[in-house]
Amino acid sequence: MIKYKQRRKFKYNLHSELTFETGISVKQPVANNFLEINASGRLTIKPGYAWDGPSSPAIDSKNFMQGSLIHDALYQLMREEVLPQSDRKRADEILKEVCVKDGMSAFRAWYVYYGVRFAGAKSAKTDLLSAP
Structure with missing residues (x-):
């Protein structure tokens, strides 16, 4: 279970740690x-993390x-x-798996999965900029 608040720029702000x-x-x-991710892939998201939700x-x-x-x-x-x-692809699969585990219908989770597979690539592309 997670705790979050709705925000303006990012819709949500995490108030509990998730591993x-x-x-x-x-x-x-x-x-x-x-954020923390270790060599084996354990992801820890800490309080204060902001995200935009679905x-x-x-x-x-x-x-x-x-x-x-x-x-x-x-x-x-x-x-x-x-x-x-x-x-x-694995990140998109995790989205589907967690949503089903949390009670989303298999059909809606399938729809969500294919939505991010089809339209998510741009959101994952690097946004790191460099200048001389």
């Missing part, structure tokens, strides 16, 4: 104020919150080049 075994191996473990046209529902939180954190790690783009 999730992703099964995604990481060459270089990372830890910062809000992407439109999805409906924000309780059985979508935890999955969207984990999915957004994994996509952020891809944008930051901690995880390779090749892990995007």
Whole structure:
């Protein structure tokens, strides 16, 4: 279970810690104020982490919150080049699995999964910029 608050820029703000075994191996473990992922893929999302919840046209529902939180954190790690783009499919599968575990219907979870498979690539692309 997670606790969160609705916000303006990011819709939600985490108020409890969440740890999730992703099964995604990481060459270089990372830890910062809000996210941690170890070599074996244990993801820890810390209080204060902000995320935007399910992407439109999805409906924000309780059985979508935890999955969207984990999915957004994994996509952020891809944008930051901690995880390779090749892990995007696994991140999308995790979203579907967590939503079903949290009570989402298999049909809706299938629809969500194919939505992120079809339209999610841009959201996972690196957003790191560099300048001379």
